[in-house]
Amino acid sequence: MKFKRLLRxxxxxxxxxxxxxxxxxxxxASGGGDGSGADCEAGETDGDLAIFNWSEYMDxxxxxxxxxxxxxxxxxxxxxxxxxxxxxxxxxxxxxxxIVPSDYMVSIxxxxxxxxxxxxxxxxxxxxxxxxxxxGLPFDPDATYTAPYQWGTTGLGVDLSVxxxxxxxxxxxxxxGDLAAEYNLEGSYATLLNDxxxxxxxxxxYLGYSLNTTSDAELDEAKKLIIDAKDRLTAYESDQxxxxxxxxxxxxxxxxxxxxxxxxxEAENADDYTYFVPDEGGTRxxxxxxxxxxxxxxxxxxxxINFLLDAERGAQxxxxxxxxxxxxxxxxxxxxxxxxxxxxxxxxTSKLEFISDTGDFEIxxxxxxxxxxx
Amino acid sequence: MTAxxxxxxxxxxxxxxxxEAANERQKRRRGFLLALPAxxxxxxxxxxxxxxxxAYSFATRTRNGSTSLSGWNLEAYRKLGEPIVSDILVxxxxxxxxxxxxxLIVAYPFSYFLATRSPAVxxxxxxFVMIPFWSNxxxxxxxxxxxxxxxxxxxxxxxxxxxGETNILFTQTAVVLGLVYGFLPFMILPMYAAIERMDWxxxxxxxxxxxxxxxxxxxxxxxxxxPGVIAGSILVFIPSLGAYVTPEILGGGKTTxxxxxxxxxxxxxxxxxxxxxxxxxxxxxxxxxxxAYFRAGGRTL
Amino acid sequence: MSxxxxxxxxxxxxxxxxxxxxxxxxxxxxxxxxxYSFSDDPLVGRWGGFTLGWYRDFGENQEVQNALSVSxxxxxxxxxxxVVLGTMAALALERYRFRGNRFFDALLYLPxxxxxxxxxVMMLLFFTEGLSLVNTVFGTNLAKGLATxxxxxxxxxxxxxxIVVRARLNGxxxxxxxxxxxxxxxxxxxxxxxxxxQIMPGVVGGGLLALTLSLDDVVITxxxxxxxxxTLPVYVFGLIRRGVSPLxxxxxxxxxxxxxxxxxxSLVAQRARGESAA
Numbered sequence: 001m002k003f004k005r006l007l008r009x010x011x012x013x014x015x016x017x018x019x020x021x022x023x024x025x026x027x028x029a030s031g032g033g034d035g036s037g038a039d040c041e042a043g044e045t046d047g048d049l050a051i052f053n054w055s056e057y058m059d060x061x062x063x064x065x066x067x068x069x070x071x072x073x074x075x076x077x078x079x080x081x082x083x084x085x086x087x088x089x090x091x092x093x094x095x096x097x098x099i100v101p102s103d104y105m106v107s108i109x110x111x112x113x114x115x116x117x118x119x120x121x122x123x124x125x126x127x128x129x130x131x132x133x134x135x136g137l138p139f140d141p142d143a144t145y146t147a148p149y150q151w152g153t154t155g156l157g158v159d160l161s162v163x164x165x166x167x168x169x170x171x172x173x174x175x176x177g178d179l180a181a182e183y184n185l186e187g188s189y190a191t192l193l194n195d196x197x198x199x200x201x202x203x204x205x206y207l208g209y210s211l212n213t214t215s216d217a218e219l220d221e222a223k224k225l226i227i228d229a230k231d232r233l234t235a236y237e238s239d240q241x242x243x244x245x246x247x248x249x250x251x252x253x254x255x256x257x258x259x260x261x262x263x264x265x266e267a268e269n270a271d272d273y274t275y276f277v278p279d280e281g282g283t284r285x286x287x288x289x290x291x292x293x294x295x296x297x298x299x300x301x302x303x304x305i306n307f308l309l310d311a312e313r314g315a316q317x318x319x320x321x322x323x324x325x326x327x328x329x330x331x332x333x334x335x336x337x338x339x340x341x342x343x344x345x346x347x348x349t350s351k352l353e354f355i356s357d358t359g360d361f362e363i364x365x366x367x368x369x370x371x372x373x374x
Numbered sequence: 375m376t377a378x379x380x381x382x383x384x385x386x387x388x389x390x391x392x393x394e395a396a397n398e399r400q401k402r403r404r405g406f407l408l409a410l411p412a413x414x415x416x417x418x419x420x421x422x423x424x425x426x427x428x429a430y431s432f433a434t435r436t437r438n439g440s441t442s443l444s445g446w447n448l449e450a451y452r453k454l455g456e457p458i459v460s461d462i463l464v465x466x467x468x469x470x471x472x473x474x475x476x477x478l479i480v481a482y483p484f485s486y487f488l489a490t491r492s493p494a495v496x497x498x499x500x501x502f503v504m505i506p507f508w509s510n511x512x513x514x515x516x517x518x519x520x521x522x523x524x525x526x527x528x529x530x531x532x533x534x535x536x537x538g539e540t541n542i543l544f545t546q547t548a549v550v551l552g553l554v555y556g557f558l559p560f561m562i563l564p565m566y567a568a569i570e571r572m573d574w575x576x577x578x579x580x581x582x583x584x585x586x587x588x589x590x591x592x593x594x595x596x597x598x599x600x601p602g603v604i605a606g607s608i609l610v611f612i613p614s615l616g617a618y619v620t621p622e623i624l625g626g627g628k629t630t631x632x633x634x635x636x637x638x639x640x641x642x643x644x645x646x647x648x649x650x651x652x653x654x655x656x657x658x659x660x661x662x663x664x665x666a667y668f669r670a671g672g673r674t675l
Numbered sequence: 676m677s678x679x680x681x682x683x684x685x686x687x688x689x690x691x692x693x694x695x696x697x698x699x700x701x702x703x704x705x706x707x708x709x710x711y712s713f714s715d716d717p718l719v720g721r722w723g724g725f726t727l728g729w730y731r732d733f734g735e736n737q738e739v740q741n742a743l744s745v746s747x748x749x750x751x752x753x754x755x756x757x758v759v760l761g762t763m764a765a766l767a768l769e770r771y772r773f774r775g776n777r778f779f780d781a782l783l784y785l786p787x788x789x790x791x792x793x794x795x796v797m798m799l800l801f802f803t804e805g806l807s808l809v810n811t812v813f814g815t816n817l818a819k820g821l822a823t824x825x826x827x828x829x830x831x832x833x834x835x836x837x838i839v840v841r842a843r844l845n846g847x848x849x850x851x852x853x854x855x856x857x858x859x860x861x862x863x864x865x866x867x868x869x870x871x872x873q874i875m876p877g878v879v880g881g882g883l884l885a886l887t888l889s890l891d892d893v894v895i896t897x898x899x900x901x902x903x904x905x906t907l908p909v910y911v912f913g914l915i916r917r918g919v920s921p922l923x924x925x926x927x928x929x930x931x932x933x934x935x936x937x938x939x940x941s942l943v944a945q946r947a948r949g950e951s952a953a
Contacts, residue, residue, distance in 0.1 A: 050902035055913035075903040076738070078913030083641040087796065088898060090440065091803040095818050095901045111438045188544075194627045196642060235544045235626025239915040240516075247720055249524055249543070259917065266717055359437035366643035370630050371458055405771020409779060412764035412833055419830040420786055423801035427793055484697050487690035490680040494942070497879075501938050502698070504883045506705045508934050509927035511891040512911050516919055517704035520711075520720040527707070555700065559887070563880035564842035570876050571843055574680050587686050605842035609787070609835065609884075616790040619893075636790045646796065653793035660788045664781045 037119030038291075040299035042306060043070075044122065047297040049304055051076040052085060052096040054287070057150075059320040066307055072300055080239075089292050090114050097301040100149050100287050104197075104357045107139040115290040117144050122302040125309035128329035137286060138354060146288035147305055148326035150317065152257040153284050153346055154198055155277035157242065159251045161269070162189075171206035171278045173252050175225050180232065189251040190229070191244055194236035196369035197355050198283060199226065202254060205281045211353050214361045219368050226372040236373065246273065256285075257343055258323040275343045281351030286326070318344075431650035439644030450647035454655060459635070466632035469546070470615040473553040474561075477610045478603065480554070481561035485602070486595070488562075489570045500566065503559055515552060515623040522548055522624070544626035552620040557613060561606035568602025569595075612660065632656070705931070712924035719921055729925035739926055741903070742910040745821060749896075749906060750889040753828035758882045760829070761836025762874070768837070769844040786834040795898040798827045802899055819901035827899050828889045835888060836881035843877025 040046075049066070051058070055078035063074040077096075079085040082105040088094050090112055101109055109115045120126055126134065126147060136143035156174070158167055163183040172179040174190045192199045201211030203222035213219060234250045241253040242263035253260075260275040267273060289308065291301045307313060315333030318325040324344050325334065338344055346352070358365070432446040453459070488499055506514070522528050522543040532540045542548045572595065580590040596603075618633030627634070632652075639649035682690060712730070716723025733739060768780055786794075802823045810817055851873070855865040871878075893908045900909065911923050 052902075054916070056917040077900075077902060077905045078910070079897075080913050080916050081641070083644065084897065086644070087641075087799060091799050093803050093807055093818065095820075108438050112440055191626075194622065230628075233626075233628065236622075236628060237626065240519075240918065243718055243720075243918060246718070247523065262917070357438070360435075362439060363435070363643055363645055366638055366645075367458070370462075370635070370638065373628060373630055374461075401771055405767045405776075408763050408771065409767035412760040412767075412837070413779060413782075415760055416782070416786070416830065416833060419801075419826055421782070423794075423797035424785065424789070426800050427797040480693070480697060483690050483693045487682075487694045490682050490690075498938070498942065499694075500876075500880070501883070503701065504887060505931060505934055505938075506701045507887045508890055509705065509708060509931055510911050510923060511893070511908060512915060513708060513919060513923050513927050514704050516719060517707045521704060521707055523720070526720075527703075555704075558697070558701075560884065563884055564839045564877075567839055567843040567877040567880050568845070571847060571873070581683070587683065601845035602842045605838050608784070609838060612787050633790060637792045640792050640796055649793065649796070653790055656790070657785060657788050660784065661781050664784055665777070668777055668780065 037117045038122070038298040038302065040119055040122040040302045042122050042124055043303055044299040045070050045072050045297075045303055046299040048073040048075070049098060049297060049300045050096045051098045051304075052089070052094070053078060053098075053100045055080065057100065057287075057321060059316055062308070062313060062316060065313075066304060069307075070300075070303060086114075092294055094292060094294075095296060096292055097295040097297045098304055099290050099292060101146075101290055102355075103137065103139045103286050103288070104355045106146050106288050106290065107357050109290065110140065110145050114293055115145050116293045116295070116298065118147065118291065118305070119302060122299070123147065123306045123309065125306045125311075128309050128311055128314065128327050130326055130328040133286075133326040138356060140288070146290045147309060149287045149289050149308070150321070150323040150325060151284065151286040152323045152344075153277045153282060153352060154193070154202075154254070154256055155275060155282050157245050157253040157255055157260045157264075157273060157275045159245060159248070159272060160274055161272040162251045167274075169276045169279045171202055171280055174232065174254070175203060175206050175229055177228075177232065185232070185251060188232055188234045190232050190253070191235050191237045191241045191250045192226075192233060192254045193241070194238040196365045199236070199254065200365055200369055200372075201283055201353075201355065205278070205353075208280065211281075211283065212356050212358060214358055214364075216364065219364060223368045223372045226369075227374075230374070258321055261322040261341070261343055277346060277352065279351070281353065283355055284349060284352035285354065427650045428654050430646050431654045433647050433650075435645050435647055441646045450645075450651035451655070453648050454651060459652075462630050462632055462635050465629060466615055469549065469553070469621075469631065470611050472550055473557065473614040474607050474611045476550065476554050477558050477561040478607065481558060481565050481606065482599075482603070485562055485566040485569050488566050489572070496570070500563075503562055507559060511556075512619070512623075514555075515620055518548075518552055518555065518624055519543060522551075543624065544628065546625065546629075549621045549625040552624040553614045553617055556617075556620055557610045560609040560613070564605035564609065565599065565602040568605070569599045572598045616656075708924050709928050709931075712921050712928045714921055717918065717920045719919065719924065729921045730929075732922050733925045733929065736922070738905075739907070739910065739922065742905050742907045743926060743930070745824075745904055746890060746907040749821060749825050749828055750886055752825045753832055753889045754882055754885045756825075757829045757832035757836050757885045758878060761833045761881055761885075762840050762878055764833065765837040765840035765844055765877075766870075769841050770849070783834050783837060786831045787838070789831075791831075791892070791894045794827075794831065795895040798823075798830075798895060799898040819899055820904040821900075823899045823901070824896050824904060824906065827895050828892065831892075831895070832885035832888055835884050836878075839881035839884060840874060840877040843874050843880075847873060 049072055051074060053076060058076065063076065066072075067074055082102050085099060085101065086105060086108065089096065089099060089109065099115075106115075129148065133148045134143065137148075140146045156171070158173070160167065163185065167173070167183055168179070170176075170179065173183065173185065174180070174192065180189075192202070197211070200219065200222050203225045204211045204213055204218060206225065207218070207221055209215075209218045209222070234244070237244060241250070241255040242259045244250045245253040246263055246267045257275060260273070264270050264273045264275070289305045291298055295301055308317070309327060311327060311329035312333050314325050314327030314330035318330065318334050318338060322338060322344055325331075331339065429443070430441055431450050432448065434442045434445055434447065434449065436442045488496055491499060520526055522541075524541055524543075526543075528542075529540050532538065542551075576594050576598065577590055580594045581587075585593070616633040616636070618631060618637050621627070621631050622634065630638070636649050636652050639645045639652065711719045711722075713725050713727070714721070714723050715726035715728060764783065768776065768783070802819055806817050806819065809815060852865050852869045855869045856862065860868070891908060893912045896906050897909045897912070900906070907926065911919060914920070914923065
């Protein structure tokens with residue numbers, strides 16, 4: 001019967017595709033960066049540029065300026081988390097030339113062979129970086145694969161009109177009910193990031209542990225802390241915590257530095273709000289420029305990285321989105337009030353930690369977080 | 375198939391057994407050909423990809439969170455036995471049932487009312503049900519957040535009528551409200567399609583014979599519109615079981631539901647085998663439920 | 676079809692009230708959305724005085740316009756294709772008995788059941804591997820983009836359409852169609868003039884559902900699109916971290932206004948056609 005033959009053909013096709021997918025999957029794990037870098041020269045372009053970046057992270061004027069200077073078109077698409085970007089890049093064939101992964105994601109992408117080594121000859125402006133960044137950070141020890149884009153911190157935004165001006169810079173505002181009560185914090189008043197690493201990390205820091213711990217006992221303690229804080233929480237919110245704070249839905253909000261600055265700047269009573277990284281320590285993160293291993297236009301991407309590392313353009317980025325610049329030469333072009341703002345540039349970074357990928361322990365983090373939420 | 379070829383077989387419908395069998399065969403083939411394009415499409419663009427995910431559920435997560443396609447095992451299924459997973463499942467089922475029931479209660483009289491309007495008004499009213507949903511999904515959810523928030527319009531309304539402040543934002547009530555809002559059209563569309571084609575003379579006859587409004591509804595209208603009720607319930611129940619954006623935005627993500635659990639496995643924990651195994655089990659259970667339903671004599675749909 | 680559909684006293688009153696409340700419920704967030712599209716404050720929910728600035732921004736913002744046009748294209752393609760395929764499948768399953776009928780029936784539910792992240796992941800893997808296979812075999816240079824997004828949307832819409840159409844078809848009178856054929860109407864004529872008008876409310880309903888699903892999908896689209904093929908929902912999703920500004924409200928209002936205009940125009944056209952035919 002025709003029908004049966006058709007079914008058999010389809011089954012064969014299905015089997016073939018699954019096998020192809022399986023082989024393809026293991027292929028992409030072994031390919032990629034061999035450490036040599038693309039064969040490009042400074043200022044060389046090899047086609048239009050496709051950017052895959054966080055939203056509202058790139059001044060549109062910079063894209064126009066790049067088009068004007070090099071005569072290539074720039075398209076940008078956005079993602080809202082490292083985890084949404086990574087599978088798309090790792091699968092291969094994404095078509096993107098330029099991505100901006102955060103620290104721990106960089107190490108994953110390097111391990112998987114998903115990003116290529118940079119050819120430093122094509123990026124002369126790399127010399128503009130602060131020494132701390134130029135020499136490579138833990139996730140990319142020799143700065144082989146990435147160049148830093150911008151950096152910031154994770155901490156607490158507080159509505160001072162409720163707590164009073166002399167609020168302690170501590171995670172205890174969320175995790176210690178007695179302390180919170182002293183500062184007029186009652187009922188449910190706090191939002192935490194809906195992110196296992198950030199929120200478990202905050203609890204770990206409050207307890208005095210590393211936020212990259214791989215100890216089940218420490219993680220368990222952190223979990224209990226979050227369970228105890230349940231009644232004090234308004235929501236787990238990763239996106240609009242700053243809006244909730246300035247509209248009075250919450251009084252204490254866990255979130256990223258730059259977002260708070262922008263939001264506070266637009267509020268009528270900007271002085272009522274503050275942001276700090278608690279004294280117990282917190283997260284410091286760096287977003288980095290990288291080129292996917294199978295980028296269609298690696299030379300244009302190199303030229304774009306060089307373009308953004310220019311002193312004035314680095315400053316333009318920071319003046320636009322209020323995240324700290326790793327660019328030393330950019331310093332003189334950054335608005336003084338931004339440069340002197342302790343929210344943007346924390347004075348003491350010794351208690352700050354990068355989130356690093358903990359391998360198999362990531363599962364423990366995510367399970368603990370789900371259990372903590374209930 | 376042209377009219378010329380068809381005619382003799384059609385006319386011979388009651389002629390001889392041979393003709394009847396031939397007719398039956400032809401009808402079967404016609405049905406198959408009619409279904410073929412959709413199924414060919416789904417095989418290529420849905421079932422083959424689905425096969426990949428099912429295969430992934432037997433794979434292993436590597437240290438980096440990628441998926442190693444060797445050393446197949448059942449590890450990912452073992453995780454489903456953890457107590458937290460059954461808690462999540464029960465919670466999600468409960469929420470989906472509540473959402474479906476509310477949608478049923480609201481949508482039935484609405485669809486019934488719609489079906490009693492004149493044809494032009496009916497269509498217009500139906501389109502105006504859908505129009506709000508052509509705005510942006512996220513914007514709608516955030517609009518609800520503003521409506522339900524501290525001192526939001528909802529709270530001001532209840533204060534005005536002397537019911538005091540209401541702040542249901544970030545509660546389970548808000549989640550149900552958001553889900554009902556999002557899925558109500560999924561209930562209304564099939565229900566309306568079914569009620570509209572009901573034989574209304576039966577309703578008329580029932581009333582003329584002295585049956586009360588409720589009796590008519592219970593014994594005549596409801597059985598006649600059952601296909602719509604079932605289709606609508608499926609279209610509401612299943613998506614609300616897997617919903618995660620509305621629970622996160624309106625519920626504040628304070629409890630984990632099935633939808634978010636799967637998202638967390640795929641994206642946050644980058645544990646694709648577990649994400650795949652949860653999805654596979656979910657689909658298998660639903661599929662078996664559907665087959666059991668048909669077998670038990672339930673109408674297809 | 677011409678039976679009187681009268682509601683009696685109390686029922687009529689209760690049903691009207693219910694319908695009114697349903698519309699109020701549907702349009703409450705829409706009213707808020709429209710209201711804040713005229714607010715001169717980047718925060719939705721905080722009134723900052725009247726402005727048309729967000730609409731001006733929309734007129735100038737190339738990215739949003741591009742995303743909107745991709746969305747509309749994908750929505751139209753996927754709705755048309757899934758309505759045709761879904762209706763055919765519904766007719767086949769409801770009207771004919773053929774081998775594997777039950778099984779096909781159950782399979783058709785899978786695209787409704789599958790969680791959308793799961794579908795996103797599987798479509799990503801499928802299209803990545805599928806395209807590289809096609810490119811190697813045929814030496815082409817195909818990439819993910821508008822086409823892969825449309826293909827994926829069709830894949831999940833077919834089932835929704837066919838479920839709605841079947842709710843309409845189920846138990847519907849086949850006699851009219853058979854009578855038409857007995858009267859020497861061709862199969863197509865019988866379908867076109869008898870069956871189709873009868874199932875139209877189901878087809879329209881299914882189409883509306885498919886359109887809505889396509890216009891709302893984020894996760895699957897994000898995973899199967901390529902550079903420059905961002906749809907509006909994906910664009911908005913990217914924005915939430917920095918706050919969804921009233922710009923998106925303005926875009927939504929423009930879309931709502933455009934769809935209402937389309938509906939009105941089609942009604943006017945229908946009426947005009949009806950009059951000229953009469």
